[in-house]
Amino acid sequence: MKPVTLKQIAERLNMSVSTVSKALKDYPDIGVDTKKRVRDLARSLNYKPNSLAVNLRTNESKTVGLIIPEIVHHFFSNVIKGIVSRAEKKGYLVIILQSDESNELERKQIELLLNQRVDGIIISLANDTDQCDHIEGVFKQQIPLVMFDKVSKRIDCSKVVIDDRKAAYEATKHLIDKGCKRIAHFRGALTPLNSIDRFMGYRTALLDHGLEFDPSLVYICACDDRSFEEGKENAKKLLEDHRDVDGVFINTDLVAIGALTEFKNQGVRVPEDIKVVGFSNWFMSSVISPSLTTIDQPGFRMGETAFDQLFIEIETLKKGKDLIFKNIELETKLIERETTG
Amino acid sequence: MKPVTLKQIAERLNMSVSTVSKALKDYPDIGVDTKKRVRDLARSLNYKPNSLAVNLRTNESKTVGLIIPEIVHHFFSNVIKGIVSRAEKKGYLVIILQSDESNELERKQIELLLNQRVDGIIISLANDTDQCDHIEGVFKQQIPLVMFDKVSKRIDCSKVVIDDRKAAYEATKHLIDKGCKRIAHFRGALTPLNSIDRFMGYRTALLDHGLEFDPSLVYICACDDRSFEEGKENAKKLLEDHRDVDGVFINTDLVAIGALTEFKNQGVRVPEDIKVVGFSNWFMSSVISPSLTTIDQPGFRMGETAFDQLFIEIETLKKGKDLIFKNIELETKLIERETTG
DNA sequence: CTGAAAGCGCTTACAG
């Protein structure tokens, strides 16, 4: 059973397609009883406009694209949920794509979305994205794009972020306040801005409080789907190299949880021997033992905010006005738990 | 800068739109050098076909819809990832929607997807979905639909599931093997088939092994976004009502983790006083302490399988053949950890 | 108040 079309309704009613279309859209210049007849038949035939045709005609798809590095990730799940919920309220559908932290895939996916004529794009960049010409291509096509979480300073567009530097500073200062003298850092990959910022916050906090910054205390991890293992590995190396460390600030909760596991295996007591602060506030951080002190990163709200901003820009562009890019910073919060107790 | 169209290429080259279209699609009846000229220009102009137009014309959208009850959920994240990864390989885009466990929303979303003319739908039903006429509407429109995880026996369609009954039986039997004599069950909501099946597996295992089935040992939880709290609450009630219980089989890991938290708070030792088995094998179950014995449910593979089956059905329908529905059962595995140690 | 016409950007059967 093929879906009903305007034409079929028009034929049944002996009217023109235009009249039917206008009646359904409640144009003021259509007769009241004509409207009624059309609507009644449309309802009984269960007529639904073919979005494909409407989209082609009106040149908008009521669809936005979302590219994230990794779907199975507590923070990103929350972002997706935030975006989907706001999009639905505004009548938009969300196409989801995963870049797997690969710049190359990211490029292809942007192209896919562009061909699909999405009305806008929301993206968190892959770790290895440093060239951004593919993003510029989006703006050339007059499609708004909003970045969140992993953004690029090279691109002029709206961004929804947290103050990673400040949050990391706060996390590190918390360790200092708790009496740590020699604080290590497990940082994220080298390219992403937020991992750089967290590192900077850590470093500044040390220096501001008269502690030495020792580069050998900084360990790198990709923070990809091996995060947990990376945490264990780094913790192992840390214990081999620097037995005197009494605090660690770790780039992501999952990595921190890996580290905690290794500490436990090796009989290192947390928080007595080493205190630990994570980042992101994954749900599981509150239920492990000892529970993890961390920085709460509002994923759901970031998603909502990113969509809302994108929506504003879509509307602005529709009206032919110029976009005003915003840099929206959401608040983070230190959640104190047992690993720094 | 508006995207380039076939017409523009045709004008520049002094050819007809048809020729350009066919050249780009490598029709055999187009001259070799014509093809070359068209392609070269198309490339240099960065021509990309407008999917909206193609879709309208060919009557397929190369898009599938996915409806799940809750995005922020380790199991579902994995399913999403599985679906997205397979879809991308086949050139399909995935529209994601969250039903929030609401049958009403689910209905609206199916309609949305139908209007969008998706080529197929993958769905895990909301907890309160018992009427399924909205699903039947999908088949009326000749759109294939595949269910996974929370399926309905009332609907004849392909399904990707696990053998919940068998898995629950195995989980319960494991508790019995470990010496438990009085085993409680925290079940899921009353409607979903999989929660019924898990309950049945639990019950049968008890009876098969000469243990009494005591309905007062069965606690219900919605398994929605309050799962963790529900686990705590149920555990509390359990301890109040039935101090003699020495084992619990729990419908979902997250609920189990809530229960473990309550047990710990009340000084009940796991596994010494009570042994616990969860269901789903969330990542965090492996890192908490004591780590949780559970049933591994292959989310990623379920997603892949669901998309693959949907793809087969889309192709079948395109060829005008009749669909053959499959009930695909994936293997589960008992993961033994400390809570039953 | 209603309808004929043009057009969104593409595809494809048909003619030459």
Next chain:
DNA sequence: CTGAAAGCGCTTACAG
């Protein structure tokens, strides 16, 4: 080998 024509299902400016 190339092109004119019809059409996918809708919307909207224009005419009457």
